Amino acid sequence: MKQDLLTFADWSPEDMKALLSLAVTIKNSPAEYASALAGKSVVALFEKPSLRTRVSFDIGINKLGGHMVYLDSQAGKLAGREDAVDVAANLACWADAIVARVFSHETLVQFSQAASVPVINALCDKYHPCQALADYLTLYERFGKVEGLTLAYVGDGNNVTHSLLIVGALLGCNQVVVTPAGHEADGDIIAKAQSIAAQTGATIVVSQSMKDAKGADVIYTDTWLSMGDDTPLAAIKDTFAPYQVNESLMAETGASYVMHCQPAHRDLEITGSLIDSDASLLMQQAENRMHGQNAILTHLLSS
Numbered sequence: 001m002k003q004d005l006l007t008f009a010d011w012s013p014e015d016m017k018a019l020l021s022l023a024v025t026i027k028n029s030p031a032e033y034a035s036a037l038a039g040k041s042v043v044a045l046f047e048k049p050s051l052r053t054r055v056s057f058d059i060g061i062n063k064l065g066g067h068m069v070y071l072d073s074q075a076g077k078l079a080g081r082e083d084a085v086d087v088a089a090n091l092a093c094w095a096d097a098i099v100a101r102v103f104s105h106e107t108l109v110q111f112s113q114a115a116s117v118p119v120i121n122a123l124c125d126k127y128h129p130c131q132a133l134a135d136y137l138t139l140y141e142r143f144g145k146v147e148g149l150t151l152a153y154v155g156d157g158n159n160v161t162h163s164l165l166i167v168g169a170l171l172g173c174n175q176v177v178v179t180p181a182g183h184e185a186d187g188d189i190i191a192k193a194q195s196i197a198a199q200t201g202a203t204i205v206v207s208q209s210m211k212d213a214k215g216a217d218v219i220y221t222d223t224w225l226s227m228g229d230d231t232p233l234a235a236i237k238d239t240f241a242p243y244q245v246n247e248s249l250m251a252e253t254g255a256s257y258v259m260h261c262q263p264a265h266r267d268l269e270i271t272g273s274l275i276d277s278d279a280s281l282l283m284q285q286a287e288n289r290m291h292g293q294n295a296i297l298t299h300l301l302s303s
């Protein structure tokens with residue numbers, strides 16, 4: 001029975017911790033995993049642009065002894081020339097796994113149903129699970145644990161927020177999500193994260209006030225406008241400006257570190273000087289994309 005990775009929402013806390021542990025092991029002992037994907041081919045298909053995800057999958061798969069084929073959306077959406085289910089069924093004829101970045105989560109669900117091989121979500125409108133794994137790996141490296149830490153997410157409630165909520169809840173990380181009115185995270189996903197958190201002992205606070213970020217160990221932010229959102233910046237800039245992550249917020253909250261999945265927009269959601277400061281974990285997060293994904297690939301393709 002093949003296993004996909006679309007959200008992590010159906011994973012147990014134990015399995016999530018084991019995957020994080022596998023990522024640490026692979027990062028620390030690369031030679032032992034140099035043949036983990038020997039003879040395997042992975043198709044990575046992107047409906048949206050990417051720097052980190054595309055390159056970290058390609059180089060990571062190569063380090064595991066496998067081979068990646070990159071497909072862009074060629075002319076608009078993936079399903080333009082034929083149905084998504086037919087694309088997925090064809091790809092599964094040759095590939096051992098399909099990595100996909102899509103506009104709609106529904107496309108991933110269709111891929112999952114049509115493909116006989118594992119499907120990995122490389123970002124959709126609702127989730128970015130590979131990002132969240134890399135982010136908690138980064139926190140684990142910095143603090144020696146994830147359980148009991150507090151991460152405050154500040155900004156737009158989006159795909160990255162949702163995956164941080166789910167994966168953080170599974171790992172026992174307390175979370176504060178601070179968003180402007182009208183830009184909240186998805187209520188169903190918050191509820192799911194809260195039900196997971198009730199099992200792991202984590203707390204999840206949802207707020208519109210920056211004051212609630214006080215006491216967090218780390219502040220996390222992301223773009224105010226995600227890919228596929230055509231809202232002009234001018235239309236939302238004033239709403240989001242009070243939610244900028246900057247040196248004052250770091251001082252007020254007492255947070256040790258700042259995180260951002262990137263691409264970052266300097267002096268919009270985060271000050272450029274903070275990105276360049278000693279508090280910044282951005283490049284460690286980027287590096288860990290590859291190690292987290294290599295754990296996901298090793299897990300899905302060897303089970």
Ligand code: CP
Nearest residue numbers: 050051052053261262
């Ligand atoms: N963080 C992230 O997913 O970056 P890319 O969009 O460049 O892949």
Ligand code: NVA
Nearest residue numbers: 158226227261262263
């Ligand atoms: N929320 C952002 C994440 C980019 C990695 C987006 O979807 O564009």
